[in-house]
Each structure stands twice: as C-alpha cells, then as structure tokens.
Amino acid sequence: MQQNITHCDGYSFMLVNIDCLRDSTHFNIVMDLQVSIEALLPYLAARLPGCTYTHGTGVINLMDAGHIVGIHPRQITITDVTGSEEARTLCAKYFSSIQEVESNRSSITPVLMKRSTITVMDILRALPRTNCGLCESATCMAFAARVFRREVPIGLCEPVGANPKSYVSLLEQLKENGYPVP
Numbered sequence: 001m002q003q004n005i006t007h008c009d010g011y012s013f014m015l016v017n018i019d020c021l022r023d024s025t026h027f028n029i030v031m032d033l034q035v036s037i038e039a040l041l042p043y044l045a046a047r048l049p050g051c052t053y054t055h056g057t058g059v060i061n062l063m064d065a066g067h068i069v070g071i072h073p074r075q076i077t078i079t080d081v082t083g084s085e086e087a088r089t090l091c092a093k094y095f096s097s098i099q100e101v102e103s104n105r106s107s108i109t110p111v112l113m114k115r116s117t118i119t120v121m122d123i124l125r126a127l128p129r130t131n132c133g134l135c136e137s138a139t140c141m142a143f144a145a146r147v148f149r150r151e152v153p154i155g156l157c158e159p160v161g162a163n164p165k166s167y168v169s170l171l172e173q174l175k176e177n178g179y180p181v182p
C-alpha cells in the first residue's frame with residue numbers, strides 16, 4: 001500500500017506501508033532523485049560513516065539509527081519510519097549530504113575499493129560474553145546488536161577493556177567503520 005508522493009526541490013518521496021494495514025505506523029521511504037548521482041557515489045561513500053560501498057556496484061548501503069539505507073544513482077530507500085515527518089527529515093538529510101558532497105567533491109578522496117565492514121558477530125566476539133547486565137542490555141548479544149545499530153557506544157560495556165588485545169582490535173574496526181570510539 002502506498003501513500004501520496006511528496007515533491008521537494010530536487011527529489012520526491014513516498015511512503016510504502018510495509019504492514020499493508022490502514023492504521024500501520026511502519027513505512028519504508030522510496031525517494032526518487034531528479035538527477036542521477038552515479039558519479040557522486042564514491043565521494044558520498046567517503047562521507048557516510050560506516051557505509052559499505054564497492055565501486056562499480058552502484059549502491060551504497062548503511063545503517064542509520066536502525067534504518068537500513070540504500071543509496072542508488074536515482075533512488076534512495078530507507079526502511080522503518082513512523083510517518084511523514086520522519087520521512088521528510090530523513091530525505092532532507094540525505095539530499096543535503098548529496099549537495100554537500102557535490103559542492104566539495106574536489107576536496108574529497110573517493111572510495112574506489114571495497115571497505116572492510118564490521119558485523120554484529122565481530123563486536124560480540126570482543127565482548128566478555130558474561131551477560132552481566134552492566135550495560136543495561138539483557139545479554140552481550142543484545143548489546144552487540146545495539147552497538148552495531150549505533151544506538152549505544154561500545155564504552156557502555158565497562159568489562160570489555162579487560163582483554164586489551166581484542167578491545168584495541170575492536171576499537172580499530174569500529175573506527176574504520178565510522179563508529180564513535182572512546
């Protein structure tokens with residue numbers, strides 16, 4: 001089930017009701033760009049923390065506060081928004097990023113090769129896995145997933161530093177993927 005198309009300067013977007021229910025509050029955004037950004041993708045990939053991009057595939061993927069975002073030359077998809085206001089804000093944010101990259105392209109080093117990507121399991125492996133609850137997550141697995149989704153910083157797990165070798169390695173991976181590190 002789709003809602004009306006909203007037109008903005010440079011793009012339009014619509015919400016797709018992913019529950020197919022009249023009173024659902026879960027939507028995906030389909031944002032159509034008026035002009036292709038294919039040439040900008042490697043520069044945009046350099047600007048978006050934690051994204052995955054392989055040059056030539058024509059798509060950037062990233063997690064943004066729980067939303068799965070796919071950036072294609074003429075279209076951006078964003079999952080799981082609650083309504084028009086959130087959609088409007090997210091679309092404006094990504095369009096503004098595109099404009100910023102377009103303006104500053106000459107000073108950005110483009111991403112022309114595959115970036116390493118961190119997974120929930122990479123994070124979990126570095127945690128103590130004692131499920132102590134100090135981070136206010138029920139389990140270390142739940143905490144790892146929350147860190148991966150950028151909902152909480154790794155620093156909320158105090159015991160993680162007990163194994164300095166794996167902790168330092170995790171911090172390097174997180175930093176490389178654009179996560180905040182202590």
Ligand code: SF4
Nearest residue numbers: 131132133135140157
């Ligand atoms: S504080 Fe660390 S060790 Fe304790 S449950 Fe959370 S992630 Fe696991």
